[in-house]
Amino acid sequence: MWITNLVALVLLATATSAATSAKADKVLSNHATILADNSANLAFSLYQNMAKEKDVENILFSPVVVATSLGLVALGGKDSTASQVKTILNASKVKDEQLHSGLAELLTEVSDPKTRNVTWKISNRLYGPSSIKFVDDFVKSSKKHYNYDHSKINFKDKKSAVKSINEWAAKSTDGKLPEVTKDVEKTDGAMIINAMFFKPHWDEQFHHKMVDNRGFLTSRSYTVSVQMMHRTGLYDYYDDKTNKLSILSMPLAHKKSTLLFLMPYHVGSLDTLEKMLTKKQLDTWMGKLQQTAVAVSIPKVSMEVSHNLQKHLEKLGLTEAVNKSKADLSKITGKKDLYLSNVFHASAMEWDTEGNPMDTSVFGTDKLKNPKLFYADHPFIFLVKDQKTNSILFIGRMVRPKGEKMRDEL
Numbered sequence: 001m002w003i004t005n006l007v008a009l010v011l012l013a014t015a016t017s018a019a020t021s022a023k024a025d026k027v028l029s030n031h032a033t034i035l036a037d038n039s040a041n042l043a044f045s046l047y048q049n050m051a052k053e054k055d056v057e058n059i060l061f062s063p064v065v066v067a068t069s070l071g072l073v074a075l076g077g078k079d080s081t082a083s084q085v086k087t088i089l090n091a092s093k094v095k096d097e098q099l100h101s102g103l104a105e106l107l108t109e110v111s112d113p114k115t116r117n118v119t120w121k122i123s124n125r126l127y128g129p130s131s132i133k134f135v136d137d138f139v140k141s142s143k144k145h146y147n148y149d150h151s152k153i154n155f156k157d158k159k160s161a162v163k164s165i166n167e168w169a170a171k172s173t174d175g176k177l178p179e180v181t182k183d184v185e186k187t188d189g190a191m192i193i194n195a196m197f198f199k200p201h202w203d204e205q206f207h208h209k210m211v212d213n214r215g216f217l218t219s220r221s222y223t224v225s226v227q228m229m230h231r232t233g234l235y236d237y238y239d240d241k242t243n244k245l246s247i248l249s250m251p252l253a254h255k256k257s258t259l260l261f262l263m264p265y266h267v268g269s270l271d272t273l274e275k276m277l278t279k280k281q282l283d284t285w286m287g288k289l290q291q292t293a294v295a296v297s298i299p300k301v302s303m304e305v306s307h308n309l310q311k312h313l314e315k316l317g318l319t320e321a322v323n324k325s326k327a328d329l330s331k332i333t334g335k336k337d338l339y340l341s342n343v344f345h346a347s348a349m350e351w352d353t354e355g356n357p358m359d360t361s362v363f364g365t366d367k368l369k370n371p372k373l374f375y376a377d378h379p380f381i382f383l384v385k386d387q388k389t390n391s392i393l394f395i396g397r398m399v400r401p402k403g404e405k406m407r408d409e410l
């Protein structure tokens with residue numbers, strides 16, 4: 001009898017807290033909702049494009065932040081230079097003002113440290129050649145909507161120009177991202193730079209002592225030594241036996257977002273899985289997740305990844321802004337004298353044990369009996385998916401974590 005009462009009490013408490021948090025929760029405007037949805041489509045088309053590139057190992061980017069960088073191009077562009085942005089974001093019907101305020105609203109919502117308890121530092125800068133002049137209006141509105149700084153840079157001394165970019169990125173991420181790029185090829189245009197640091201705060205922490213060294217098989221013949229953290233708990237999980245992969249969802253603090261792992265059963269190329277990746281497929285998988293006891297082992301690592309997105313965005317349809325003879329970015333400079341030569345998108349992500357206290361009530365109960373094993377010791381894809389807005393905060397793949405090569409034990 002007392003058990004029923006206890007359950008009732010717990011249910012009551014949960015219901016009440018859900019009600020209060022729902023009241024405090026701001027509802028996203030209509031256009032922000034549309035843009036959130038479309039930024040998720042952007043996530044997959046951009047990912048597919050990047051995965052085709054040879055010699056790229058780890059991938060990591062924030063579709064929401066890429067969307068706001070596109071927003072900046074629309075803000076500085078005229079005519080088709082600007083309208084191509086809307087086409088990519090499938091937002092042709094959204095008015096300019098709504099595009100900018102909607103993207104700003106979305107980014108503010110998902111990166112709010114208070115409601116999400118997330119560590120997500122985002123610094124954005126637009127560099128222009130020293131010959132140009134930034135228009136005041138643009139400087140103001142790009143700061144207001146997209147929190148962009150502006151700076152002119154002299155590439156006559158390329159080495160020190162690159163150094164100052166990297167120093168800015170390191171400083172704005174508290175040293176977590178020491179380098180955005182080693183070199184800049186095209187130095188005659190505008191350069192967008194996003195420098196980020198993201199650290200998930202687990203809804204249920206790992207025990208800091210449940211960490212040890214294990215091998216991560218980047219391929220069948222190459223193993224690196226990484227730290228792995230372990231815990232058993234109740235998670236949303238699905239075994240896709242047809243496609244031979246496991247899907248695990250680990251909620252982050254306040255459960256407003258979740259870290260979703262897509263891991264093939266076996267070591268090998270991620271090609272097949274990557275070709276399947278679409279928003280629709282993701283929704284299908286999400287719909288099949290079921291609360292399951294899972295013994296989770298994942299790398300306790302930090303990864304720093306930097307991409308130059310310029311050519312990928314061009315492939316997705318941003319052909320005018322990046323073309324010197326066609327670009328009209330005259331809202332930035334007042335003249336048609338600028339094109340977009342680089343889009344550096346760099347993030348550091350750190351997976352650690354920290355999070356909210358564990359739910360100890362399930363320990364020693366039947367609920368955790370015979371857990372499924374989720375052992376992330378070979379390449380996988382992951383997403384930080386936002387539950388409230390349905391947007392994708394990050395998408396990436398871990399193919400080669402940092403670590404020393406391990407000797408073959410044969």
Ligand SMILES: *[C@@H]1O[C@H](CO)[C@@H](O)[C@H](O)[C@H]1NC(C)=O
Pocket residue numbers: 038041090093
């Ligand atoms: C683009 O937006 C329209 C509505 O504005 C929607 O019906 C359509 O499905 C969207 N396309 C994609 C690929 O998301």
Ligand SMILES: *[C@@H]1O[C@H](CO)[C@@H](O)[C@H](O)[C@H]1NC(C)=O
Pocket residue numbers: 117201253254354356
């Ligand atoms: C938020 O994060 C901080 C720092 O990691 C932690 O101390 C705190 O318990 C968290 N609070 C909630 C409500 O998640």
Ligand SMILES: *[C@@H]1O[C@H](CO)[C@@H](O)[C@H](O)[C@H]1NC(C)=O
Pocket residue numbers: 323324325326
């Ligand atoms: C830029 O546009 C012009 C005119 O359409 C075209 O001929 C040229 O190939 C484009 N340049 C690049 C680098 O794509």
